[in-house]
Amino acid sequence: MTTQPYGLIATFESAPALYHAAESVRDAGYRHWDCITPFPVHGLDKAMGLRRSIVPRISLAGGIAGFITGMTLVWWTGAVDYQLIVGGKPLFSPMFAFPVSYELTILFTAFATIIGMFVVNGLPMHYHPVLKYDKFPRGTDDTFFIVIESRDPRFNPANTRALLEKAGGKEITELEA
């Protein structure tokens, strides 16, 4: 495996060029490939054939956990663990437990969203073959790349290079693993 490169990287100078190239890579049936862009390109998910992100489901789970935590906290502390009548009010009521539960819903949703986003993205990952590419810094500035990984079943050094060239890619380079 040491001689096997990570994949091929091609440079595109503009967002529309990248967009149309992504459509052709998608239509060629590749699965293990990626676009590197300095900003989120509107509509590129569709051009890459990506499915909807699963982050919202993690967020929902976090929100439900937060609401239950809030209600349980107020109920257990006030009505179970140390009963104390204040102002003649009931020991527990969902009314006065609501503001705290509401805030914890939001807090836990935020944590779930951020942690979920990192886990789904596989970050933090401070080492990656793409980061080693000497032209990579332009990818966070003003240039766009398409990377096709060699582990893709359709990957073939000659054909994949031809596809990227036909799609308008420049400076097609092998990335070492």
Add this chain to the structure above:
Amino acid sequence: MSTAARSAPAHPILAEVNPASLPRAVLVANNRSFSWITEKICGIIEGKTPAWWWACFAVACFVASFTVGGITYLVATGVGVWGHANPVNWAWDIVNFVFWIGIGHAGTLISAILCLLRQKWRTSINRAAEAMTIFAVVCAAIFPVFHVGRVWFAWYLFPIPNSNVIWQNFRSPLEWDVFAVSTYGTVSVCFWYVGLIPDLAVLRDRFFAAGNRVRAFLYGLFAMGWRGSNRHWSNYEMAYLILAGISTPLVLSVHTIVSFDFAVSLLPGWHTTIFPPYFVAGAIFSGFGMVLTLMLPLRAVYRLEDLITQYHIDCMCKITLATGTIVGYAYAMEFFIAWYGANPYEGFAFINRAFGHYAWAYWVMITCNVVTPQFFWFKAVRRNTALVWVLSIFVNVGMWFERFVIIVTSLARDFLPSSWGYYSPSVVEIFTFFGTFGVFSVLFLLFIRFLPVMPMAELKAVTPQADVHGGHAHH
């Protein structure tokens, strides 16, 4: 976006009605390129520290020392060094708390609500406005934490098991406020950090290329290995949208709960149902005042006119006008309800506000909050940035007085004339509050020196060349 919709033949009615073409406002002026944006924003961090920065930083540190001094004296002596006395047991501390937390709200409004409403002009101001939110929450938190008196027991506010085995009183709005403000601070930091990740990656790569390994390491550490992968952007954009979606109810709830601190009590002048919407509008009003106060000098010093255009200033002025007018309506409605409710105590509280011992504060408030924003109706005023800046200061002053009027006038004249009093702040309170402007400025100066003041990735995404379909029909 969809090509099908654009290539469809125009409806025949369009030829008859001859619709006017309304050009979209340009968000990045002079057709700047992606790399120009990177150079401009990163250049602020990479360049030599300017002399004015050191001068401002020195002054800010000096001013901040007043808060340190005031608090040290308070902790060493006791909370009695503040001017509170019966019946005014909440005064400047709570005024300052509500003032600062309210300022923070514009940052969340810009980053969250305007994001959901697809107001793309928010991109150039949202980073700095979110920073303002976080630093304002820091300043706000100082006051209630030290008002508890024995600050080393401040952790009793949180449900942490303690040796007394007793728990917090969750029936109290003050306890709700603990959760609201701490959630607000935490979520604001999270939202800000998530927005920073792609820009930290840019700085990592630039410092690495420039051979500055220490800064490349530090920026890289917090950039989490971000590499601009579109598979990542897809999840990132979704996470950002969700954070915007939950920050919107959060920002509305925080100032609602702050207003519950007053509205749930039985004190005339506090016990009103108008408080939650009125407080939220006031918070956004004061926050936009502060955003203008901060962004206009920043724009002038760093020559950011292409990124913060006249259109941006117009938008901010108009929101200030709208929220200021809502606040003015709320003042009028409070008076109307005090009369219409036919409760003599309520009626007295409001007559006393406008014509009693604190009438001077009331009329400062009315002048600054109701009259000042009305100037923003005029285009000539909005185009005069110096004048806009001066008016924004009036908004800040007016909103501080609003909280003073609400809190102090209501307490100073409660039910029993025998307990009436007149409150004046002590020098310790004045120093502590004055110093928070230094604390805020120190944090803000560090922010503009070490972090990108504008979200580069988001700015690039709103330029015409970012549109994959040629940059005209966009929806």
